[in-house]
Amino acid sequence: MSDQVLSIIITFLGSSINSISQAVQKIGLDTLRLNKYKGRAIWIFGTCLMAATPFIFMYATSLGGVSLVGAMSGTGLAALILFSHFVMKEKITANELAGVVLILGASVLLGVFSRGEAVKSVINLLSLYIYLAAVVTVYTVIIISFREGKITGSVLGGFAGSLAGFITLFQKVTTSNPLNAPSVFANPFLYTWLFIGAVSFIILQFSYTKGRAIRIIPFFAANSIVIPVIGGVVCFKESLNFFQWLGVFLIVIGVYVKKSGNKL
Numbered sequence: 001m002s003d004q005v006l007s008i009i010i011t012f013l014g015s016s017i018n019s020i021s022q023a024v025q026k027i028g029l030d031t032l033r034l035n036k037y038k039g040r041a042i043w044i045f046g047t048c049l050m051a052a053t054p055f056i057f058m059y060a061t062s063l064g065g066v067s068l069v070g071a072m073s074g075t076g077l078a079a080l081i082l083f084s085h086f087v088m089k090e091k092i093t094a095n096e097l098a099g100v101v102l103i104l105g106a107s108v109l110l111g112v113f114s115r116g117e118a119v120k121s122v123i124n125l126l127s128l129y130i131y132l133a134a135v136v137t138v139y140t141v142i143i144i145s146f147r148e149g150k151i152t153g154s155v156l157g158g159f160a161g162s163l164a165g166f167i168t169l170f171q172k173v174t175t176s177n178p179l180n181a182p183s184v185f186a187n188p189f190l191y192t193w194l195f196i197g198a199v200s201f202i203i204l205q206f207s208y209t210k211g212r213a214i215r216i217i218p219f220f221a222a223n224s225i226v227i228p229v230i231g232g233v234v235c236f237k238e239s240l241n242f243f244q245w246l247g248v249f250l251i252v253i254g255v256y257v258k259k260s261g262n263k264l
Contacts (some may be wrong), residue, residue: 007064015076070228153211165227
């Protein structure tokens with residue numbers, strides 16, 4: 001089995017665990033209102049599942065290109081749909097289902113046509129930090145503008161997802177080890193993406209208080225896909241072909257369809 005195929009399989013596994021862990025956390029928060037101890041136990045279990053996924057993605061990133069891992073990170077939405085419907089008993093509207101199918105199909109399209117590590121990544125740290133600052137600034141303005149709106153939960157979920165996308169980018173820097181650190185624990189970029197992950201985690205938890213999981217998580221997933229794909233091109237000089245850019249476009253359309261998910 002090639003490293004590229006193994007990277008795809010590992011990313012799919014990690015994404016599925018990550019999506020389900022987010023839904024489990026939502027169940028824990030909802031249960032907390034009725035049973036404090038049971039709610040905390042469920043939330044902690046979901047948190048432990050989520051805590052394991054960044055290391056799964058880091059291993060996948062070490063095998064394939066950052067654009068590949070970022071693109072495939074949305075495939076866990078298939079597991080989320082099944083989990084939300086059969087376990088959380090949430091009704092999935094036609095628009096929501098169509099949006100999720102678009103996002104899932106686009107992420108698969110990106111992965112299938114990814115070139116992986118055919119060309120060695122060229123890491124531009126300055127571009128990476130500028131990219132991070134720009135995304136944080138844009139989302140901060142949007143959150144302030146819509147802080148009392150009905151889409152607050154989705155916006156916060158998108159922000160958390162964008163930060164999660166940067167985890168993939170900084171994990172690639174970690175595994176590439178540009179500073180020649182003697183071990184992964186001596187590599188400062190390890191603690192950079194751990195910090196970003198903690199911030200993303202906190203924002204995601206807060207977003208759950210503002211909306212339904214089935215609405216929030218696809219926004220999280222879409223941003224976690226688009227951010228590393230674009231970052232791979234801008235910051236790591238990885239190339240995207242026509243089909244990969246088509247996949248990114250379909251993700252954006254899927255988010256729009258998902259956003260307008262009124263019951264039909």
